[in-house]
Amino acid sequence: MSWAVRICMLAIFTSIAAALLRKKNETGAFLLAISACAFIAFILLQPVKQIYTYAVKLIDLTGVSRELYAPLFKTVALTICIRICGELCRDAGEGAMAAKVEIAGAVAGAVCILPLVEQALKSIGAI
Secondary structure (H helix, E strand, O other): OHHHHHHHHHHHHHHHHHHHHHOOOHHHHHHHHHHHHHHHHHHHHHHHHHHHHHHHHHHHHHOOOHHHHHHHHHHHHHHHHHHHHHHHHHHOOOHHHHHHHHHHHHHHHHHHHHHHHHHHHHHOOOO
16 A cells, blocks of 8 residues: 555645646746656556456456456546546646547447347347
C-alpha cells in the first residue's frame, strides 16, 4: 500500500506545482501534469500485475476459458485509459476534445465486449 501513499503525495505536489506554474506557463503546467500521470502509471504497473495474476488464478480455479474474460480485462484497461485521456484534455481546456475521446471510448468498449456477448448467446443456445 505504500505505492498508494506515493501516488497521493506525487499528485498533491504536482497539483500544487502545476497551479503555481499555470500562472506563468500554461504549457509547462500541462506537461508537468502529463509527466506525473506517466509516472503514476509506472508506479501502478506492479499492483496491476498482482491483480491480473490473482484474477487469472481465480479464473483457472473456475475452469472457465480465459478467452471469455479477455474482453472484460480489455474493457477495464480501455476505460482507465479513456478516463485519463479525457481528464488531460479537460485540463488543457479542450472540453469538446474530451467529450469526443469519451465517445470513442464508449464505442471501443462496445467493440471489445462483443465477443463476450456472442459467447453468452451461444451458451444459452440463442445462436
